[in-house]
Every structure is written in structure tokens, then in C-alpha cells.
Amino acid sequence: MKVLDRKLLREARGHLGMLLAVGGIIVVGVTCLVTMVSAYINLADAKQLYYSQCRMADFSVELRKAPLAELKPLEEMPEVAKLRPRIQHAVTVDLPGMIEPIIGQVYSLPDRRRPVINDIVIREGSYFTARRDNEVIVNEKFAEAHRLRPGQWIRMLLNNQQQELFIVGTAISSEFVYLIGPGAIVPDDRRFGVFYMKRTYAEEVFDFEGSANQVLGRLSAAAGGDPREVLRRAEEMLAPYGVFTTTPLEDQLSNKFLTQEIQGLETFAVVTPCIFLAVAALVLNVLLARLAQQQRIVVGTLKALGYGDLQIFWHFLKFGLIVGVAGGLLGCGLGWWLARLLTDLYSRFYQFPELPSRPYWGVFAIGMLVSTGCAALGSFRGSRAVLRLHPAEAMRPSPPRRGGAILIERVGWLWRSLGSGWRMVLRNATRSRLRTAACVFAAAMGACVLINAFMMQLSIDELIDFQFHRIMRSDVDLTFNDERGRDALDEAVRLPGVDRAEPTLNVACTFINGWRRKKGAVTGLIRDAVLTVPRDAAGRRLRIPARGLVMSRQLADALGVGRGSLVGFEPVKGQKRLRYVPVVEISDSYLGTAVYADIKYLSRLVYEEYAVSGVQLAVQRDPASRGALYRALKNLPAVQTVAARADMIENLETVLETQSIFILLLVLFAGIVFFGSILNASLVSLAERQREVATLRVLGYGPWRVGGLLFRESMITTILGTLLGMPLGYLLMLATAEAYASDLFRMPIVAAPELWILTMVTAIIFGLITHLFVQRSINKMDWLDALKIQE
Amino acid sequence: MCSTAALGRATRFLKLTMTVTSDQPRRILLRLQNVDKTFQMGEVKVEALRDVSLEVFAGEFLVMVGPSGSGKTTILNLVGGLDSVTSGRVWFEDREITAFSAAELTRYRRDTVGFVFQFYNLVPNLTALENVMVSTELSREPMDVIEALRLVDMNDRKDHFPSQLSGGEQQRVAIARAMAKNPTLLLCDEPTGALDFATGKRVLRILVDLKQQLGRTVILITHNAAIAQVADRVVRLRSGQIVELHDNPQPLPPEDVVW
């Protein structure tokens, strides 16, 4: 080994604490990068593979009932490669031992296996056989949740008739990677299932001989990937058969969630590591600037002996590279491990035939490149000043620090009121600008990350509270197969354990404002409804007007309408005439884009007579009455879906719980940033001022008093940085929320005082913990030796 | 004297076949021509050298004396390629040092010059042995490192770090480091400043032997007028100017110097 390398190793050992501090930040940066990019590739690859394996539809059209022959013209469009008509229907499932009602969706599949659009992947058992008509394939998660196996029988209410079906297999499909029931935003394996049955059987039980109520299609190359034209034509052509909705793949529910997740990963895979690595480079810069400064004379001597600039730079660079390479390797390892964990977590919500987590060597290479690059940059910037010196100049002791008064000194009364300790602290903080700046920057970035972590938690709480305690207040929601009259409400009131029942009417429609069209629905409520309460952003209750709509802000913005505007309303059922109705209020919510109206007004508009499509119930909460209610509901054939608020909240909470892991990780990462930068700055400061410290000790300062000076210095930068980082974090959060916002789900932005307080307190706690380490090295410092050092 | 024997071994080790005769016409090794060196310190200008012209001959032992701050170290730095002149020119043999690029300067320092610094400048994190190796690793035909340390009587302390050595011991390691590179030109800034009488004499003997046996050129700075007696020529500086330059036709052997 070269002699200079020995020097390097000895110095590295001497600066171990600082190197670990910087290394920690690099590790965090690379870990984030590798984790997110790997998880991104895992998900994106799995999605692509799965979609092509199942021949995922590019669009779908839902309609009332269309004869198969009538689909011919659509299929012959040059933009359409292939169509697949199918039958879909909502069902309720009756499982022994389950008191709560279970709903599901039935889809038809060819009797004999052949490749089709939106195909399934068999997970257990087999495809349909020729032995029976009434065979069923159950989606895997549902089967697992209820321990259903091929060979068992299952009872379902199909088209108001109880049927026994024989389970031949379990399966998954690319259209249900993210499988959620109606109105839900998170999967519920137990209470919502997907069932596939033979086409001939479905035709028979649903009375759909030779017809279908859903058309799936794949685009040909001629469409250029854009299904809008096809969907517009389909709507025209199939209008006589009652088109409810046309959905491009982009808006397909499962695809939307999955794509958004992948896009989110993509963004964060760039932003987060950048934050950490920038901090790492800066902190390394400070460390190496100190090291090079300290070694001025050595640098001069080496130059005098005939070492070239490049050789000496390489020597310092190696110092940075040790950290960069070690941090990079560790980060890659940790990142790979975390990517597996994250991918594993995804596979709990996103169902793929396989979601393997592979090591991506390219990603590791990028991780190493980025970490060594950031280390090299830090080393370069740190050692540049000293390397530039003439050897003769370098060998002389460095010129004294910029003297002169600092800014605060000019404010006489303030300066005079400060003790000598504070004066020392402030002078130091102002004079070592780079270090102070690095510390402030690091603290700002740390605070940014903390704000994001804490806000995520607060948002979740706010979302659940606002959505499920303030807007949706019913305990159980029922929907009927078809619109019914007032009698439905009377029937519901008489159900066991019901305290209050309110009717609802859901009307799917198209909203139109000029050239803007949006598919949506209006929910009719009674005017003094208490079980669904539309609210504005401030949480104030909005009255349902006698005429006109209460529209959610997202939809109003998308349509370009506001309070008092008229909006075109074209229902897909009843009288499908386009009518212009006033928007009376704008409401806010985090889930969906609800539009409310008075149920009487809405009924008149669409059906001319009072209509009810569902009932919301407030019920007694004890399990016995709940059981009685559910038993009664099972025997009501007209009830299509049953949703219990408690179940929804519980579901949401379990999903969001997994977020806690990430919140915890984020806090940990922020902690490493604070720890690394403060430790580094304090130790550098300590090394730089050994003589000063020694002199203070001679004067009778104890180690804790000396530590106190350093502590005050690091607290100033920590608090300043945190203050700067908080608005930054807030802006970042706004951008994140904006990026993730969709028709289905919006992230509440919570800027409550506790957010700011919590962030500041956490930052200060990190500062305190770090200072304990600094204090340890002050206590251990041999200050008599320091006095002898000639610099 | 043991150091003489050691030097003999070093000579064999280097397999040098150089004949030294004193009668040959003196070849000019270094030439300074109207050299000025000014340091700018904020508003203040310090004129460290003013119009200095000097020739140094190959194989001579030149001693520079002068009061503190008179510019001795500054000359050494310029000659050794450690600093740039403000005006004037410096040649080494037929090459102009003042016109060298940074890379050429580095090569010049590496291959030609050996430095003993006024403040030793050992690398704190390297042992005595390693401090010598720092320079031999760069050299194309270095002396044996142990041999170099033995010459200054430091081989039994070779594994100690500078902080564990006294000032005089550090100075001797610094001398070993300069010699071990086997340079044509040896520049010594007060190499005996921190040494006691006996050790100082031994160091001088080594330097004189280097000149006499290997034909090296030695420039030595001292405050000690007595040491000037071993020189072939003596340069006296005052306030950045050469005020006196005289030959010493009969240099004393170091053993006979008294101070």
C-alpha cells in the first residue's frame, strides 16, 4: 500500500464519527433511490406483463342490454381491433357463518376456454368443465378470505333467485389488480367478490340470450392509442340500447389506482434521493474543506516534494470516495431489501399473478454512480481552495479568519445585551458561512421531510374524520336493484334495529357546460338529511336547495361552473332529456365527486314521480341488533348492495396503517439528516477551535459549558433551517397532493398548529440527541494536547 | 564516523560512478536574474526580494546568511519551484523555471529538488519511516529508506509519529526525507536550527559528504555565522537584497567548526 493511503486510513479512522454521519445521509439517499426505482420497475413491469397476458381492454361500454348482432358496426370500425361483449351483474352472496351481507359482481366468460379480452389467470382448480352449467370461478382473495376451495358449493342471489353454484377454480384478472367494491377506495377481500360464470348460464339466469350489457374492446393501431373517437361513436351507435357509461382504460378503476401509484413512485424516486444526496454532498463539502484546510501545510509539503495537484486531489477524493462507495453499497443493499418489503406490501393491495422483486443491476449502478458522484463533488468543492495554493503559500499558517464586526454587532443595544457566550456563538455562526449554510440547508431538508411525514398522518386522520364522521354519517347504506317508490323507505324503517332511515336516489348522468362534458351522478337527498351532510371547505353544513344542485368543487372546476351557473344535466335513465339546472352551492369532500340535490326535485326531473334507489340507515350499534338487521337484509331480494360505514372505516384504516411504516421511515430518514449534518458541523467546529476550547478550559470552563456553546450554535442553525424548511415542506406536500389528486380521492392538506409544533419539537429532539454525541467527544478531548498543537 | 560509512554504503547502493574534481571550470546550475518578489497583504506591500541576481554552481556548498525577514526562505522557495516571482527570471541549467507550467514545476520538484524545511513539515499522520517513503515513492532512483534514516541516526525511531519526536529528531527525519530522494539540488532551511552542537555537526558532515562524494549542490540557510565556515561561498542578505557574496577558498571540515 502506498504511504499516502496509510495516512488516509489513519485519518479516516480519526474522523470516523464524521464519516459515519455523512455516510448515513448518503445511505439514506441511495436507499430511497434504489427502493423506489426498484419498486417502480417491479410494478410497471408486472403491470405491463399482466395486461398483455390478459389482453387488457382499452375501453369498455356499459349499457342496459344490446343484441350481439348490433355490435357488428362498432367492431368493423378501423380503430377497433376486437370487441368482447359480456354480461355483468351485481349479486349478493350467502355464506354460512357470515352475518353481514356480501356483495359481488358476476361476469360471463366463454363456456370453453379460449383467449378473450380481460381474460383471467387461474390460480387454483380449473376453468369451467362440461359437467355442469352452474359452475363458478371465484376471485382468489375472496376465496382465501372465506376459505373457499374448488369443489365446494356457494349460494348466491342471482336475479332475485337463490342459486347454488359449484366452484371449479379461483382466478385473478388484470382488470381487478386493485379490486374495490362500489363506493370503496380500498379493497375489502371479505365483503366484495368477483365471480365468473359460463356465458350460457349467465344468459339464462339474467335473461340475456344473445345479448350483453357490457362491451370490452381493444384498439387497433389506427386509433393511435386514443379510444375517445371509438367511444364517441359507440355512444351514438348503441344509444338505443341505453348506454350508461363509456370508460377508456385510463379511467378504468383498477388501472387508475395502479397507474397513479406507479406515477407517484416515479416522481418520488427522483425527488427524495435528490434531497438527501444534495445534503450529503454539502455536508461532505464542509468536512473535506475542514480536512483540507487542516492539512494545508501537508498539502504544501507534498507539493514541494513533487506531488502533482492531481495526485493530491486524488488523495482527498479517495477520502470522499470511501464514504461514497461504502454509503452506496450499503444503500443499494438496504434499498434492495426495502424494495422487496415495499413490493411485498403492494402485493397485498395489488393482485398480480406474480410480483417479483428483482435486483436491478442498472439501478444499483445508478445508485453507486450517484453516491460516488455526490461524494466526489463534495470532496472536489471542499479541497479545491487549498489545492489551488502555491506550495510556499500553503506551507505558511493560514491567514486569520475574516475579522471585523458581524451584522448583529452593529445593533449596539442588542449586542451589548448578549453575554460573551452568545457573542462567541453568533460570531462563529456568521463567520463560517459555508458550514452554517450547509447546516441550515440540511435542517431545512430534514424539516421538509418531517412535515411530509407528519402531514401524511394528520391527513389520514382528517380524511377519515371529515368523510366518515361529518359527511357520511349513516351506519348502513342500502341500494336497490331498481328505482322504487316511497314504500321502499317504509320497508326500511321497519327493519330491526333501525333508528332512522333516509331515502336516496342515485342518477347517473352527463354534465355539460359548453364543450366540457363529464360523466357523473347526482345523489338525491331529503332536504333535512342528517345521514349525508354536504359541507364546504370550512366544514360548514350546506342546505340542500329546493331547486338546483350542490356540486363538488372538483367537478365544478372541471366543468368550469360556479355558484349560480347553469349546468347541462342529461340522465342516462328515465327521461334522458338534456336539462339546464342551476348550481346553487359548491361542496368539498375528499372522496369522489358527489353532486347532491333534493330527492323530490331530482325525482321530478328524471322520473316525474317520487323515486328511491337506496336507503341510508342509522342503526343500533350492538352486535345483536346488527345481526338481526343483516339477517333481515339477506331476505330482501330487492337490496343490491349493503355498505356499513364501520367496515369502510376499518378497511381504510388497515390500508392506511401500512402507511405508518413509511411515515416512520421518513421520520427516521429525517433524523439521519439532522444527526449527520449537526454532528459533522459540530465536530468540524470543535476541531477547528481546539485551541479556543483549550484556552476556555484553562480559564476554568467545564466541558459542559464548552459543549453548551457548541449546542447553542447548532440549535441556531437547526431552528433557523427548520423554520425555512417548514413552508418548503408544505409546498412540497401541496404539490404531492396535487399530483395524487383524482376524481376518486384527494389528500386533505392539514396545516394545523400541531403540525408545525411537532416538526419543530422533533427537530430540536434530534438536535439534542446529536449533541449528546458531540458532548461525548468534548468530554474525551485532550485539551492540554490541543494547546501544544501548532497550526 | 558512522555516518560516513553509511554514506559509503549509500553510494554503493546507488552505483554512482561520478568523479569529483575541483579544478574543472565551474558549471552554472542555477541562475537568478533581477528577481523581485512582492507580497501583497491587503493594502500593504511587502518587498521580500529586490532585484536579486545570483548564480549557483553545480556541486557547490552555498550558505545564505542574513537577519530574520531578509528574504532567505523566499529565495529558496523560488529556486525550489515552490513560489512564483513577481518579476525577473530563474534558470535551472538551461531551463527557465519561471516559465514552467504547473506540471513542469511539479516534475522539477519531484526529480531535481530536495527540501529541508525550516519548520520540518513532517506529515503528522505518518511515521518517521513513512515520512521518508512519501518522498522516495516519487523518486526514480531513491536511496534505501532505512539507509537514509540511519544516516541521520533515526532508524531506531522509524516507527514513531512526528508528535512523538522532539524538534531535533523531527528535523533529522526531514533531512533524511530530503536526501533519500537523491536530488541534484538540496535546499536546507536552517537544518541545524533545532539541533545540539554534536548532532548539528553530524548533520553538517552528511551534507558536506553529499557534496563531496556525490557531487550534489547544497544551498543552506543559517543564522549561525560559524556554520558559514564550511561553505564554498557565502551570500549575505539584508532587506531582500544581496549585500555580500564571497568565496571561501578553504572551507573548514564540519568537525572543526566551533559555535
Ligand SMILES: Nc1ncnc2c1ncn2[C@@H]1O[C@H](COP(=O)(O)OP(=O)(O)OP(=O)(O)O)[C@@H](O)[C@H]1O
Ligand atoms: N506570504 C507572505 N505574505 C506576506 N509577507 C511575506 C510572506 N512570506 C514572506 N513574507 C515576508 O517576506 C519577507 C522575507 O521573508 P522570508 O521568509 O524569506 O525571511 P527569512 O529570511 O527566511 O527570515 P527567517 O530567518 O526569519 O526565516 C519577510 O518580511 C516576510 O514577512
Ligand SMILES: [Mg+2]
Ligand atoms: Mg526563513
